[in-house]
Amino acid sequence: MASILWTLLKRDLSLVMRRRQDIVTAVAFLVIVVTLFPLAVSPEQSVLREIAPGVVWVAALLATLLTLERLFGDDYRDGTLEQLLLLPAPLTLVVLVKLAAHWLVTGLPLVLVSPLLGMQLGLAAGEIGILFITLLLGTPILTLVGAIGAALTLGVRGGGALVVVLMVPLYVPVLILGAGAVATVTDGAGLQAHLSLLGALLALALPLAPWAAAAALRISVQ
Amino acid sequence: MSDDAIRWMKYSSPRNFYFLAGRLVPWFGWAAVLFAAIGLYIGFFVAPADYQQGDSYRIMFIHVPAAWMSMFLYLLLAGYALINVVWRIKMADVMARSLAPTGAMFTFLALWTGALWGKPTWGTYWVWDARLTSELILLFLYLGYIGLHNAIDDRERAARAASLLAMVGAVNVPIIYFSVQWWNTLHQGASITVTGAPTMAWSMFSALIAMALASWMYSIAVVLIRAQAETLKRERFAAWVSEVVGDDGSPTTSRIRN
Numbered sequence: 001m002a003s004i005l006w007t008l009l010k011r012d013l014s015l016v017m018r019r020r021q022d023i024v025t026a027v028a029f030l031v032i033v034v035t036l037f038p039l040a041v042s043p044e045q046s047v048l049r050e051i052a053p054g055v056v057w058v059a060a061l062l063a064t065l066l067t068l069e070r071l072f073g074d075d076y077r078d079g080t081l082e083q084l085l086l087l088p089a090p091l092t093l094v095v096l097v098k099l100a101a102h103w104l105v106t107g108l109p110l111v112l113v114s115p116l117l118g119m120q121l122g123l124a125a126g127e128i129g130i131l132f133i134t135l136l137l138g139t140p141i142l143t144l145v146g147a148i149g150a151a152l153t154l155g156v157r158g159g160g161a162l163v164v165v166l167m168v169p170l171y172v173p174v175l176i177l178g179a180g181a182v183a184t185v186t187d188g189a190g191l192q193a194h195l196s197l198l199g200a201l202l203a204l205a206l207p208l209a210p211w212a213a214a215a216a217l218r219i220s221v222q
Numbered sequence: 223m224s225d226d227a228i229r230w231m232k233y234s235s236p237r238n239f240y241f242l243a244g245r246l247v248p249w250f251g252w253a254a255v256l257f258a259a260i261g262l263y264i265g266f267f268v269a270p271a272d273y274q275q276g277d278s279y280r281i282m283f284i285h286v287p288a289a290w291m292s293m294f295l296y297l298l299l300a301g302y303a304l305i306n307v308v309w310r311i312k313m314a315d316v317m318a319r320s321l322a323p324t325g326a327m328f329t330f331l332a333l334w335t336g337a338l339w340g341k342p343t344w345g346t347y348w349v350w351d352a353r354l355t356s357e358l359i360l361l362f363l364y365l366g367y368i369g370l371h372n373a374i375d376d377r378e379r380a381a382r383a384a385s386l387l388a389m390v391g392a393v394n395v396p397i398i399y400f401s402v403q404w405w406n407t408l409h410q411g412a413s414i415t416v417t418g419a420p421t422m423a424w425s426m427f428s429a430l431i432a433m434a435l436a437s438w439m440y441s442i443a444v445v446l447i448r449a450q451a452e453t454l455k456r457e458r459f460a461a462w463v464s465e466v467v468g469d470d471g472s473p474t475t476s477r478i479r480n
Contacts, residue, residue: 148386162369165365166369169363169394170390170391170394173401201397216386219386
């Protein structure tokens, strides 16, 4: 069974590597959205520093939403998904592996580019570090929870817009904790509670979200 | 015990449900009118003006029941969704789907009346208070459920997908609620709390209870009517439906597959 899952991981990664467009688009989206804020709000350093964690987090959240469609979309259209459902491995694990591959190519680049954005918005080194850690903990949750929405809206009219409506309410706690953690550093308050809760959400989403997404896939592919 | 269970299961058949609902709707409808009349009378004429808020507090007689209903109805919706997923009872999905618009309406009503009350009391229509924010997110959850149910053409798939979404939402409601509350207290500290208000006069309390009962009766009546319509639509090829609506009725003449 491990070899099946390993092959699946390699397949998903190599598929993306042969069409790097998807990774580049998500990162470009993040950078462009963040760049718009100084233009729209104010180039004032103090203002930018105040809104920086929220701006980067919201932009990362939207970038994740953008990529959700390709999570199962291509496999659904060319019939691979039905084959995956028939694998002799539990569907929950199959989904988990697909999500891991997806996060490595779309979530991780967002995390890696975030220090650059932090500098752009005038955050101090300590705050950039915290921003990096919260995104590292938070973007996997966004991908995990988003998989449920992606699976439910497979092949549905206007699925792209619908998945935003479905997922944004569920993303609220992650956004609050992620952006809030950086703000605590700015205010000089304790940071541990935010990170602990974010970690708790990740620990909760890691087993439950793939399970729910697997159930959703079974509903969508009959 | 098992006999009772079987007798109740009878109403999960669309036909039996349709006729039972038809008999219940007038009762609940008139009860809603009665309770609303009592509640509004006490609320407007008997209950004294609040010594802090004057007359503006009277909007609470609509606002508080609406807020209660918005939350109860989501729980109920998630409960029916669970029944639909576990036991595949078609009528559970009919009920869940019929509950959603009423729940969304009460959520909107709670937000709307809250804004109207907030202006004279807090001096602003909207504050990012924990309760307000989580109520707004609840509205998004309702809209997501309705949107997903409407977007999928296949009825069976729509029912199961929307049910799953409702259950995921229900699991998330406490997490959302506590995170929002925590976020708010961290940033500005609760400026006004409802629990800090002086204890209620008896007349205010009885008006509130009457209005809450009226909201319940109204919800039950409206949801049952909507569920009846949904049942007719889904069962439009069944013989008993043509008996109900007649052969020239529109449900039988327009044979468009949904």
